[in-house]
Amino acid sequence: MRVGFIGTGSMGSILIEAFIQSGALNPDQIVATNRTIDKVERLAASYPGLRIAVSNIDVVSNSDMFFICVRPGDYKAVLAEIGETVHPSQILISITSPVLIRHLEEQARCKIAKIIPSITNYALSGATLCIYSDRMTVEDEEVLENLLSHISAPIRVSEKYTRVSSDLTSCGPAFLSYFIQKFVDAAVQETGISEQEATQLASEMTLGTGKLLTTGGFTPEAIQKRVSVPGGITAEGLRIMEKELRGMFNHVIRTTHAKYEEDLEKLEAQFLNTKVD
Structure with a gap:
């Protein structure tokens, strides 16, 4: 071939x-x-x-x-x-x-x-x-x-569903890496841990979480429940994220879809009346 x-x-x-x-x-x-x-x-x-x-x-x-x-x-x-x-x-x-x-x-x-x-x-x-x-x-x-x-x-x-599927699989690595970058930056700023060490820890965590979500059979919600206990440290962190991130991902998806529709409109104009017989 x-x-x-x-x-x-x-x-x-x-x-x-x-x-x-x-x-x-x-x-x-x-x-x-x-x-x-x-x-x-x-x-x-x-x-x-x-x-x-x-x-x-x-x-x-x-x-x-x-x-x-x-x-x-x-x-x-x-x-x-x-x-x-x-x-x-x-x-x-x-x-x-x-x-x-x-x-x-x-x-x-x-x-x-x-x-x-x-x-x-x-x-x-x-x-x-x-x-x-x-x-x-x-x-x-x-x-x-x-x-x-x-x-x-x-x-x-x-x-x-091409656009939203692409958001998750193709744009997703950039979105997820941005989240990880900001997590690492905050760890360095707030505690003094080295950027190299924080990045290594966050990267290994991401790899392990990915395995749990694929071969491990966990859902995102199941991982949160297993790691978090009522009144615990993880639960407090999730509470802050729920408050601060509410609606953010909806905004991201609406924005990517708006850009997609803009691109599609331009392409429709390009391809108009140019069919091959």
């Missing part, structure tokens, strides 16, 4: 490196290109055998499936460029939430999938959200999910 990548920025390079490091793909199974070609050259230098494509069309011409890893505003131009090259048997995989399945179907005569990866995939962990076009067969879906399972837990979601 030959896998292509159009775009090797932050997420494109994470996917490439994760696939190689997990053993899901060998470097010589990958062909990639980027607007700034030296980014691909650095990947090829790290992973001998990875082929540098000279154009987006070159990627499509030499792939069984290909990932489009560009900014939402660049999709229209990329799809217009590769439209005549794409073959119906190929699988086009978008990694961008506001680019809808119907946008892609209108522009390309091939099988369509949308996945939302996460930075956690770099650690061969976390989730990858999967949304499929009706053009995908059961076998196609199995092939893609088998590939993704080497670096993540593939989870099928409704496109209707």
